[in-house]
Amino acid sequence: MENxxxxxxxxxxxxxxxxxxxxxxxxxxxxxxxxxxxxAGNTIGLNLTEWVNFLAGFGAIxxxxxxxxxxxxxxxxxxxxxxxxxxxxxxVAPYLGVLLYARYGIGWSWPQAQIAGIxxxxxxxxxxxxxxxxxxxxxSEMGKIILxxxxxxxxxxxLALGIVFAHFDYWLxxxxxxxxxxxxxxxxxxxxxxTKVGHRVSEPETKFISLVLLGLGGLASVAGSEAxxxxxxxxxxxxxxxxxxxxxxxxxxxxxxxxLTPFYFLKAGxxxxxxxxxxxxxxxxxxxxxxxxxxxxxxxxxxxxFQFEAREGMYTTLLMSTGLTFGTISALFGLTNHIxxxxxxxxxxxxxxxxxxxxxxxxxxxxxxxxxxxxxxIGPATxxxxxx
Numbered sequence: 001m002e003n004x005x006x007x008x009x010x011x012x013x014x015x016x017x018x019x020x021x022x023x024x025x026x027x028x029x030x031x032x033x034x035x036x037x038x039x040a041g042n043t044i045g046l047n048l049t050e051w052v053n054f055l056a057g058f059g060a061i062x063x064x065x066x067x068x069x070x071x072x073x074x075x076x077x078x079x080x081x082x083x084x085x086x087x088x089x090x091x092v093a094p095y096l097g098v099l100l101y102a103r104y105g106i107g108w109s110w111p112q113a114q115i116a117g118i119x120x121x122x123x124x125x126x127x128x129x130x131x132x133x134x135x136x137x138x139x140s141e142m143g144k145i146i147l148x149x150x151x152x153x154x155x156x157x158x159l160a161l162g163i164v165f166a167h168f169d170y171w172l173x174x175x176x177x178x179x180x181x182x183x184x185x186x187x188x189x190x191x192x193x194x195t196k197v198g199h200r201v202s203e204p205e206t207k208f209i210s211l212v213l214l215g216l217g218g219l220a221s222v223a224g225s226e227a228x229x230x231x232x233x234x235x236x237x238x239x240x241x242x243x244x245x246x247x248x249x250x251x252x253x254x255x256x257x258x259x260l261t262p263f264y265f266l267k268a269g270x271x272x273x274x275x276x277x278x279x280x281x282x283x284x285x286x287x288x289x290x291x292x293x294x295x296x297x298x299x300x301x302x303x304x305x306f307q308f309e310a311r312e313g314m315y316t317t318l319l320m321s322t323g324l325t326f327g328t329i330s331a332l333f334g335l336t337n338h339i340x341x342x343x344x345x346x347x348x349x350x351x352x353x354x355x356x357x358x359x360x361x362x363x364x365x366x367x368x369x370x371x372x373x374x375x376x377x378i379g380p381a382t383x384x385x386x387x388x
Contacts, residue, residue, distance in 0.1 A: 002047065002049070004051070007047060007049070007052075010044075010046075011046070011052065011262070011263060011266060012262070014033075014036050014037065014040055014262075014266055015033065015262030015263075015266065017036060018032040018033040018035075018036045018262070018265075018266075019032075021036070026364075027361065027364065028127070028130060028131045028134055028360060028364060029130070029134065029257075030126070030127050030130035030131065030261070030265050030356075031127070031356065031357055031360055031361060033261075033262055033265035033266050033269065034265050034266075034268055034269040034324075034353060034356060034357060035269060035357070036266065036269065037265065037266035037267060037268060037269025037270045038269035038270065038272045038274075038353075039269075040266070040269075040270065041269060041270030041271070041272065042272070042273070042274045046266065046267070046270040048267060048270070052263060052267065053267070055259070055260055055263040055264075056260075056263040056264040056266075056267040057227060057228070057264075058214075058260055059256065059259075059260030059261040059262075059263055059264035060126060060228050060261075060264045060325055061213050061214075061217055061227055061228050061231045062210075062213065062231070062252070062255070062256045062260055062261075063125070063126045063129060063130070063256055063260075063261050063264070064125050064126065064129075064228050064231040064232050064235070064325065065209070065213055065231040065232065065234055065235040066129065066235060066249060066252060066253060066256060067125045067126070067128070067129035067147055067150070067151075067232065067235060068151070068231065068232040068233065068234065068235020068236040068237075068238075068239065069235040069236070069238055069239045069242040069243075069249055070129065070132070070138050070143075070144060070147050070235075070239070071144065071147055071148055071151065071235070071236045071239050072144045072239065072243065073239065073240070075141055075144040075145060075148070076144075076148050079141075079145050079148070079306075081306075082145060082149075082302070082306040083145050083148035083149045083152060084149075084152055085302050085306075086145075086149040086152075086153075086299055086302050086303070086316070086320060087148070087149040087150070087151065087152020087153045087155075087156070088152060088153075088156065089298040089299055089302060090123055090149060090152075090153040090295060090298065090299055090320045091121050091122075091152070091153045091154075091156030091157060091160075092121075092156070092298070093294040093295060093297060093298035093299075094117070094120050094121045094290070094291045094294040094295055094298075095117040095118065095120075095121035095156075095157075095160065096117070096294075097117075097290045097291070097293070097294035098113075098116050098117045098119075098120045098121070098287060098290050098291060098294075099113050099114060099116065099117030100113075101286070101287075101290055102116040102117065106283070108344070111334075111339045112334070112339060112340050112344060114160075114164055114165075115330060115331065115333070115334035115339050115340050115348070116287070116340075116344075116348055117160075118157055118160050118161050118164070118330045119323075119327045119328075119330040119331045119334070119348045119351075119352055120287060120290070120291045120323065120327060120348070120351060120352065120355070121153075121156065121157050121160070122153065122154055122157045122323040122324075122325075122326040122327040122330070122352075123149075123150045123153045123154060123319070123320050123321070123322055123323060124150075124322040124323050124324035124325060124326075124327070124355075124356050125147075125150050125151070125154060125232065125325060125326075126261070126264070126265075126324055126325045127322050127324050127356050127360055128146060128147065128150055128319050128322060129147065130257075130261070131319070131360060131363075131364065132146070132147065133253065133257075135364075135368065135371075136371060137371065139373065140371055140372050140373060141372060141373070142308075142312055142315075142316070142369065142372065145316075146316055146319055146320070149316075149320060150319075150320070151232060151236070153320065154232070154326050157326050157330065158229055158326065161330055161333065162225070165333065165337070165339075167224050169223075171222055171223040171224065172223045172224065172225070174219070174223065175216075175219050175220055175222070175223035175225065178216070178219055179216055179219075179230050179233065182212065182216060182230075182234065182237075183233055183234070183237045186212070186234065186237045186238055187237050187238065187240065187241070190208070190238055190241050191240075191241045191244075193205075193208060194241060194245065194248070199247065203251070205248055206248075206251065206252055206255065209234075209238070209252070212234060213230075213231055213234060214227075216230040216231075216234065217230065217231070226329050226333075228325060228326075228329065268324060268328060268353060268356075269353065271328070271349055271353070272346075272349070272350055272353055273346055276343065276346040276347075276350075277346070277350050280343065280346065280347050280350075283347055284347055284350050284351050284354065287347065287348070287351040288351045288354045288355055288358065291321065291323070291351070291355055292321045292355070292358070292359060295317060295320055295321040296317055296321070299316070299317045299320050299321075300313060300314070300317045303316050303317060309369065311367050311368075311369040311370075312369045314363070314367040315363050315367045315368060315369050318359040318360070318362055318363035318367060319359065319360065319363055321355060321359040322355055322356050322359055322360055323352045323355040323356060324352060324353065324355075324356040327348075327349075327352035327355070328349055328352055328353075331345055331348040331349050331352065332345070332349075334348075
């Protein structure tokens with residue numbers, strides 16, 4: 001029987017190691033946690049127990065929710081067409097490119113090729129948001145455009161997975177109805193509730209949000225969907241309340257980045273099997289190259305059309321080329337439902353994780369643009385506390 005305290009110490013020790021390394025090498029801690037998780041998973045082995053999977057899953061849910069709260073409606077209205085165009089093309093281009101290669105290039109069946117296309121069509125809200133918070137770009141106009149485009153991109157992924165593979169039944173209809181009702185009620189009820197309870201040591205606001213996220217996540221799981229899917233929409237619904245009270249997201253980021261998200265990123269890295277990666281390295285590289293190439297062909301010209309500066313255009317394109325949460329969810333969906341086999345799953349997951357690392361590292365190292373706060377013509381942005 002495992003010693004849960006020693007296992008916890010190992011995981012948090014790896015998280016601390018990743019934090020120290022990220023400070024030393026000036027790299028996003030999310031990316032370092034993925035790499036540390038991969039090394040640890042292939043050397044000492046990381047036991048993915050139920051409680052580890054829960055913490056990792058809750059970390060993904062909370063991180064996706066917090067990314068949704070950063071969607072500033074003022075910026076979205078001002079840059080609607082740029083966010084919408086980049087997001088749509090960011091989904092369609094890699095989906096078609098990977099789908100056609102998997103089907104006609106290497107002879108995968110149509111369902112397997114569709115899983116490949118959907119898995120590599122994503123952008124990573126988790127990675128992009130983590131990078132934005134660390135660099136402060138979540139409080140810039142460009143950062144909010146990228147986060148809005150990420151949402152559109154991943155919405156396309158979710159819809160594709162749902163339309164192609166979902167079971168349309170009573171539970172799915174119930175999940176949709178409850179989610180719609182929650183999205184309508186939350187912007188009206190939550191600000192009143194937050195005002196009534198105030199800032200307390202017992203954190204009633206955080207508990208209320210966690211209750212909503214876990215409740216909708218549980219209903220999504222019963223409906224055969226994924227618990228992380230409604231989190232982004234809930235975050236967007238509560239974005240005005242969070243912008244009005246910057247202390248609340250600051251406290252929630254501390255909880256997320258200290259305890260929860262390290263489990264998610266370490267777990268993502270631990271899923272990489274180095275032996276399988278070596279055996280299929282060529283195919284993994286091809287999938288990653290197709291994803292990045294199609295993203296560049298589709299998105300970079302749009303950034304020029306919408307008059308992004310050169311570095312901003314490259315930075316946006318590279319971050320939109322990332323993938324992790326919904327990519328691994330889509331691949332795992334294919335494996336769980338016996339659409340793809342273990343080797344295909346390893347290939348896709350490794351390519352997805354590679355897309356979390358490679359473009360983000362390039363973007364941070366060589367193309368990080370000048371920070372520009374939100375412009376005054378869309379209203380003053382609420383100043384934030386020190387970022388987590």
